[in-house]
Amino acid sequence: MNLTLKNHLAACLAEKGIRQWQLARRLRMSRGYVCRLCGGSLQPKLKVALRIAQLLGKPVEQIFQLVVEEGK
Numbered sequence: 001m002n003l004t005l006k007n008h009l010a011a012c013l014a015e016k017g018i019r020q021w022q023l024a025r026r027l028r029m030s031r032g033y034v035c036r037l038c039g040g041s042l043q044p045k046l047k048v049a050l051r052i053a054q055l056l057g058k059p060v061e062q063i064f065q066l067v068v069e070e071g072k
Helices: 009-016 020-027 031-039 046-056
Strands: 002-007 064-069
Touching (some): 009 031, 020 031
8 A cells, every 4th residue: 555645736726826936935935846846746744735725725635635556
């Protein structure tokens, strides 16, 4: 069993009409960091995930989901 964090951050940003650089500015983080979050190559710390959810007005579970993948 393998746990993976999936995210829908890019879709949530598009839905709200927010660009990555705008989110980065609101979070006071680099645009590169937000870009890596959107691409799924980086997992946010809990504090960052909760802040993103607050800024987007969505439950954190709608943006980030823990998925169980069955291994071989």
